Amino acid sequence: xxxxxxxxxxxxxxxxxxxxxxxxxxxxxxxxxxxxxxxxxxxxxxxxxxxxxxxxxxxxxxxxxxxxxxxxxxxxxxxxxxxxxxxxxxxxxxxxxxxxxxxxxxxxxxxxxxxxxxxxxxxxxxxxxxxxxxxxxxxxxxxxxxxxxxxxxxxxxxxxxxxxxxxxxxxxxxxxxxxxxxxxxxxxxxxxxxxxxxxxxxxxxxxxxxxxxxxxxxxxxxxxxxxxxxxxxxxxxxxxxxxxxxxxxxxxxxxxxxxxxxxxxxxxxxxxxxxxxxxxxxxxxxxxxxxxx
Amino acid sequence: xxxxxxxxxxxxxxxxxxxxxxxxxxxxxxxxxxxxxxxxxxxxxxxxxxxxxxxxxxxxxxxxxxxxxxxxxxxxxxxxxxxxxxxxxxxxxxxxxxxxxxxxxxxxxxxxxxxxxxxxxxxxxxxxxxxxxxxxxxxxxxxxxxxxxxxxxxxxxxxxxxxxxxxxxxxxxxxxxxxxxxxxxxxxxxxxxxxxxxxxxxxxxxxxxxxxxxxxxxxxxxxxxxxxxxxxxxxxxxxxxxxxxxxxxxxxxxxxxxxxxxxxxxx
Numbered sequence: 396x397x398x399x400x401x402x403x404x405x406x407x408x409x410x411x412x413x414x415x416x417x418x419x420x421x422x423x424x425x426x427x428x429x430x431x432x433x434x435x436x437x438x439x440x441x442x443x444x445x446x447x448x449x450x451x452x453x454x455x456x457x458x459x460x461x462x463x464x465x466x467x468x469x470x471x472x473x474x475x476x477x478x479x480x481x482x483x484x485x486x487x488x489x490x491x492x493x494x495x496x497x498x499x500x501x502x503x504x505x506x507x508x509x510x511x512x513x514x515x516x517x518x519x520x521x522x523x524x525x526x527x528x529x530x531x532x533x534x535x536x537x538x539x540x541x542x543x544x545x546x547x548x549x550x551x552x553x554x555x556x557x558x559x560x561x562x563x564x565x566x567x568x569x570x571x572x573x574x575x576x577x578x579x580x581x582x583x584x585x586x587x588x589x590x591x592x593x594x595x596x597x598x599x600x601x602x603x604x605x606x607x608x609x610x611x612x613x614x615x616x617x618x619x620x621x622x623x624x625x626x627x628x629x630x631x632x633x634x635x636x637x638x639x640x641x642x643x644x645x646x647x648x649x650x651x652x653x654x655x656x657x658x659x660x661x662x663x664x665x666x667x668x669x670x671x672x673x674x675x676x677x678x679x680x681x682x683x684x685x686x687x688x
Numbered sequence: 689x690x691x692x693x694x695x696x697x698x699x700x701x702x703x704x705x706x707x708x709x710x711x712x713x714x715x716x717x718x719x720x721x722x723x724x725x726x727x728x729x730x731x732x733x734x735x736x737x738x739x740x741x742x743x744x745x746x747x748x749x750x751x752x753x754x755x756x757x758x759x760x761x762x763x764x765x766x767x768x769x770x771x772x773x774x775x776x777x778x779x780x781x782x783x784x785x786x787x788x789x790x791x792x793x794x795x796x797x798x799x800x801x802x803x804x805x806x807x808x809x810x811x812x813x814x815x816x817x818x819x820x821x822x823x824x825x826x827x828x829x830x831x832x833x834x835x836x837x838x839x840x841x842x843x844x845x846x847x848x849x850x851x852x853x854x855x856x857x858x859x860x861x862x863x864x865x866x867x868x869x870x871x872x873x874x875x876x877x878x879x880x881x882x883x884x885x886x887x888x889x890x891x892x893x894x895x896x897x898x899x900x901x902x903x904x905x906x907x908x909x910x911x912x913x914x915x916x917x918x919x920x921x922x923x924x925x926x927x928x929x930x931x932x933x934x935x936x937x938x939x940x941x942x943x944x945x946x947x948x949x950x951x952x953x954x955x
Contacts, residue, residue, distance in 0.1 A: 403925035483749055557801060562800045566785050569783035570747055576773030576851055 401529040402649050403642055410641020411542045412600055416614055417621040417633035418546065419593040424630045425566040425588045427478070429489040435615030436500035437591060438608075441466055442598035444506045446513040446607045458646035466591030469500070474584045502610060512608040517599065538600045541641075545596055546634060549589070558585055566628070620668035626678025635679060638666045692715040694857055695741065696776075696886050700755030702736050702745065702911075710736040710750065712911040713717055718904075719853065723881050723888040725898040725919065727932060728908035734891035735782060737908065738857040741889065742779035743769045759855070761864070776854035782863065782891075783839040786847070787835030792824055795832050799850030817846040820876055838869035855887045856880075862894040870894065874901045875900050895932035899923040 416438065423431040441462055448458035477492050519537045523530040553559035558581075565572045565582045573579060601614050615641075625636025648660040671678075695718040702711040720726045739745045740752055743764070756763050759777055767775065785871045787795050796817055797810065805813055817931055818825050819841040827835050832843055841861055861877070862870040863926045878901055880886045892898035899905055899919045906916040907928065915922070922928055 400740045418785075448926060456882060483747060557804070557806075560790075560798055563794075563802050565803075567789050568785055571787060572742070572749055572798070573769050574742065574744060574779050574781055574785065575847055576770045577777065577798065578768070578770045604854040652749060 400576040401531075402645050404529060404531055405535065405640035407638050408532065408539050408601055408641070410638040411535075411539040412604070412637075413617050413621045413640055414634045414637025415542045415545065415593065416618040417598065417625065418635055419590045419597065419621055420548070420629060421630050422586050422590050422593065427489070427583055428486050428569075428626070429493060430486075432490065432615075432620070432659040433473075433497035433500055434590065434594060435594055435612035436504075437466070437469065437594035437610065438534040438601065438615065439612040440469070440500050440504045440598075441591070442515065442602035442607045443508050443513070445595070445599060446515045446602060447508040449515075452512065459676030461625070462595055463592065466568070467588050468596050470587035470591045472586050474580060478583055478587075479580060486505045490509055498611070501518060501609070505581075505609070510609065512606050513602075515599065515602040515607050519603070522560055539598065539602075541596060541666065545593065546630070549630065552589075554579045554681075558582070562586065562591035573656060583625070602629040615662065620664040622678070623668040624671055624678060626680045628647065629678070629680035632678055632680030643667055693826060694720040694722075694760060695739065695889065696756075697741065698756045698758065698839040699732050699742055700737075700757065700802040701753045702733075702740055702750055704736075704748065705767065706751075710911055712910065714911060714913050715755075715757070715888040716913055716916070718887050718889050718907050720854075720887055721881060721885045722904060723877065723890065723902045723903045726889070726891045726906050726908050726913075727893075727895045727898060727922075727928075730831070732908040733861050735906050737821050737861050738779060740787065742857050743767060743772050743777060744776055744781075765846035770802060773851050773853070776852070777857070778848045778851050778853040778855075779857040780859065780861065782859035783932065784837070784844045786832040786835075786840045786843050791829050792832055792835065792839075792843055793828040795829045796824075796850055802851055813852075817849055820849070820879070821846050823841075823862070834886070838903055839864050840875075841865060841873055845873070849880075853886065855889065857889045857891075859891050860893060862897055863893060863907050869881075870897055877901065880899050895928070919936035 419434045420431060423429055423434075423632045425528050444465055445458050448461060448597040450453065453461070473496065477496060478489070481489055481492055519534050521532055521534040523532050553563060561577045561582050562570070562585065564575075564577055565579060566647070569579065584590075592607050598611070601611060605611060605614070621633060621640050624639055625632025625634070647663040648657070651663075652659045689913060697714060697716045699713050700711055700715060701708055701709070701716050714733060714737055716724070716726070716737070727736060728734050736745070736750065739750065741757055745751060752765055757765055759775060764772055764775065766779070790798065793814065796814055799811055801809060818828075823839055824846060827839060832840060835843065845856070845858070845861070851888055856878070860889040861873055865873070874897055874922070877888055877890070881888055890898055890902065899922060902919040904916065905919045906913040907922070908914070915928075
């Protein structure tokens with residue numbers, strides 16, 4: 396029983412990291428209807444910039460601030476040079492644009508910082524601590540705490556600020572938002588900056604876990620089953636979906652894995668998502684269209 | 689009523705997606721404090737005319753290819769929709785377009801985003817709308833998607849009022865609503881014109897109601913305003929009665945050639 400609990404908690408905690416990446420997608424999808432394929436490249440760029448600065452003896456806080464600044468600049472540039480010229484184009488065009496964007500950002504980070512693998516130490520031990528008879532990774536707890544704080548900050552932003560209200564209005568009905576005088580480009584800039592910040596945080600956490608290297612941009616693929624499960628347009632869905640995928644993955648590895656000779660953790664999430672698609676195509680929390688009949 | 693035109697639409701041509709010609713030389717004008725209605729069949733170009741005024745064409749890949757739109761003598765063709773809202777022109781879209789997942793009150797507040805209101809000023813603006821639409825008061829905490837069609841229309845008008853417009857362009861405010869609700873809404877529009885001097889440009893298929901409440905009417909056909917005049921005169925024209933009320937004084941109507949204008953310039 397303790398063992399089951401330990402696997403479950405470990406899975407949930409690693410699921411938080413999936414949620415974090417998924418939230419980056421949801422923010423942009425909700426407001427502009429684009430599945431931002433460049434999220435992974437942004438995440439990689441943030442982690443790589445940060446780690447390279449730290450290796451050049453820049454103090455931790457300054458490196459964080461500089462990286463944050465870079466993510467803001469990237470957000471502004473994407474809105475200005477990619478989204479604005481493509482406004483009112485079909486979603487597939489925008490998706491292709493973000494696909495191209497991801498290569499540009501990856502290439503730029505390689506040009507800027509080189510292609511070596513870096514270790515990233517956030518100063519948190521990965522040693523397990525014991526609580527109530529089960530072992531929990533300290534790092535996982537820390538990551539979960541950061542992700543939780545991030546989500547709380549986003550929720551407060553959306554509920555309490557004028558920009559947040561504008562964001563939700565745009566997410567609900569773009570044409571109506573336009574007609575009441577909401578400046579869509581400003582909302583998009585805000586959203587891309589927010590997504591950049593999310594990419595920074597998840598980039599650091601994932602980078603510390605896996606090492607900062609180019610395959611880091613592939614962690615976004617893990618966000619896809621999370622989004623299928625939770626719904627592409629729900630922040631709450633991204634959180635719950637991440638937790639579910641994290642837990643299911645670990646449990647499957649331990650209990651179903653031996654039947655296949657192990658190693659199913661890598662693909663179980665995708666199979667689960669596929670099965671889920673058949674039952675609930677809009678996800679657990681996907682927007683049920685409020686409609687009068 | 690001073691008689692200075694607040695809005696002038698001067699011979700505009702509108703093309704969608706560089707291919708579909710929707711307006712071919714439409715002209716109209718709205719005086720300050722006047723309620724003007726655009727009548728016409730489906731696809732005649734009423735909605736396009738309104739979107740050309742409120743600069744919403746770009747969102748549908750449409751463009752004004754000829755002519756000008758003047759608001760207070762200024763060419764507004766190049767303004768953003770948001771700039772135009774700040775200048776005092778706002779549109780209430782066909783089909784209401786409230787934000788379904790936002791509460792009624794949040795919908796109203798969203799209308800004031802461009803004015804950066806907060807605290808007491810925001811409260812005052814909200815109370816003004818609630819005074820006009822008391823039916824929204826008990827619903828203020830409910831998601832707009834769960835309110836009735838009439839309430840949504842009121843909400844859409846209230847949301848537009850939050851921006852303190854001087855001209856509201858309304859696209860089919862009566863669509864899908866019960867006759868009593870339609871009357872209620874037009875009564876309120878009337879009050880807005882009389883008490884606050886807000887000018888109205890209303891596209892309507894419900895000609896009977898629109899003509900009863902408007903000062904001036906234009907009839908739009910094939911992308912042009914073919915006839916215009918004081919609403920009462922238009923309502924009295926037998927050919928208009930035939931076409932738009934279905935109550936024909938002379939049940940015999942001469943059939944017209946396809947493509948030819950149904951109505952002709954008044955003598």
